Amino acid sequence: MSTEWLDTVVDDRRDATGRIVVLDLVSPGDAELPEFAAGAHVDVLVDGAAGLVRQYSLCGPPHDRSRYRLAVLAETASRGGSLAMHRLRKGDRLRISPPRNRFGVAAEARRHLLLAGGIGVTPLLAMAHALDAGSAEYEFHYCARSRAEAAFLDELEHHPRVRLHVDDGPAEQRFDPAAIGRPDPGTAIYVCGPAGFMDFVISSARTAGWPAEAIHKERFAPVDDVAAHTVGGAFTVRLASTGAEYEVAGGESVLDVLLAHDVDAPYSCQQGICGECVVRVLAGEPDHRDDVLTDRERADGLFTTCSSRALSPILELDL
Numbered sequence: 530m531s532t533e534w535l536d537t538v539v540d541d542r543r544d545a546t547g548r549i550v551v552l553d554l555v556s557p558g559d560a561e562l563p564e565f566a567a568g569a570h571v572d573v574l575v576d577g578a579a580g581l582v583r584q585y586s587l588c589g590p591p592h593d594r595s596r597y598r599l600a601v602l603a604e605t606a607s608r609g610g611s612l613a614m615h616r617l618r619k620g621d622r623l624r625i626s627p628p629r630n631r632f633g634v635a636a637e638a639r640r641h642l643l644l645a646g647g648i649g650v651t652p653l654l655a656m657a658h659a660l661d662a663g664s665a666e667y668e669f670h671y672c673a674r675s676r677a678e679a680a681f682l683d684e685l686e687h688h689p690r691v692r693l694h695v696d697d698g699p700a701e702q703r704f705d706p707a708a709i710g711r712p713d714p715g716t717a718i719y720v721c722g723p724a725g726f727m728d729f730v731i732s733s734a735r736t737a738g739w740p741a742e743a744i745h746k747e748r749f750a751p752v753d754d755v756a757a758h759t760v761g762g763a764f765t766v767r768l769a770s771t772g773a774e775y776e777v778a779g780g781e782s783v784l785d786v787l788l789a790h791d792v793d794a795p796y797s798c799q800q801g802i803c804g805e806c807v808v809r810v811l812a813g814e815p816d817h818r819d820d821v822l823t824d825r826e827r828a829d830g831l832f833t834t835c836s837s838r839a840l841s842p843i844l845e846l847d848l
């Protein structure tokens with residue numbers, strides 16, 4: 530977990546829909562905030578007393594360092610985070626981490642296909658701002674249940690690159706996976722939204738022949754129950770830097786064990802979706818259970834300590 534928190538103040542708060550609030554955060558002294566690239570998110574210390582931390586994408590223009598814009602959906606099954614965010618008012622203080630990013634715009638692509646479902650519009654809106662400032666070709670499909678539930682219509686509805694699809698609208702405007710098209714080595718696909726939407730888009734793209742590496746995704750929730758991440762037998766983790774060995778029992782994560790032994794290991798979501806806890810495996814066979822690493826990253830030896838386990842008796846980590 531980041532120990533470097535930034536103090537911010539809510540400078541503006543507006544209801545974008547009945548369930549989505551948009552918050553503009555500024556530095557208390559009006560200093561510039563740290564720069565960020567499109568697709569970045571911040572950890573938010575929602576309730577300092579309770580230590581409740583949630584991740585929210587930055588959806589404002591990346592070139593504007595005077596403010597960070599967040600959009601927060603009031604989750605019906607909220608664990609307290611989104612509802613506390615909705616209670617914020619102008620002038621309230623909020624501590625956040627510096628921006629982190631595992632969902633950036635692929636620099637090598639010459640064309641970008643942005644596919645957002647619901648509140649998944651937030652990181653892709655920042656990407657659209659960034660792409661508008663450049664010359665790359667892009668297309669942005671924004672799917673929502675209804676117009677009433679679609680945020681940022683004022684910015685997006687008449688944008689020439691954006692196609693709005695609402696479930697309760699005429700059939701001809703609904704999202705057609707044919708819009709994903711045939712695989713093109715110069716095109717990058719970005720998808721963000723609820724699990725059902727993401728699974729549909731990703732499986733449509735894969736069925737059409739798109740390679741996994743071309744599909745960039747950011748999930749707001751793990752595919753499986755987080756409890757499933759720690760199911761399994763015991764194994765040992767060894768730290769390459771010190772040679773220290775710790776047993777990871779069934780029901781606990783590698784990260785749990787590292788933190789219990791005061792190892793300074795990075796982490797954030799603890800759900801296998803943010804990538805903040807990624808370390809390299811130097812020896813042993815990992816049992817990957819995260820929803821963030823690509824096949825290539827796994828083949829390169831990357832590993833999430835919060836959600837993955839070992840198939841071998843010992844796993845040596847580059848820590």
Ligand code: FES
Pocket residue numbers: 795796797798799800801802803804805806807819821833834835836
């Ligand atoms: S802490 Fe987010 S993936 Fe592990």
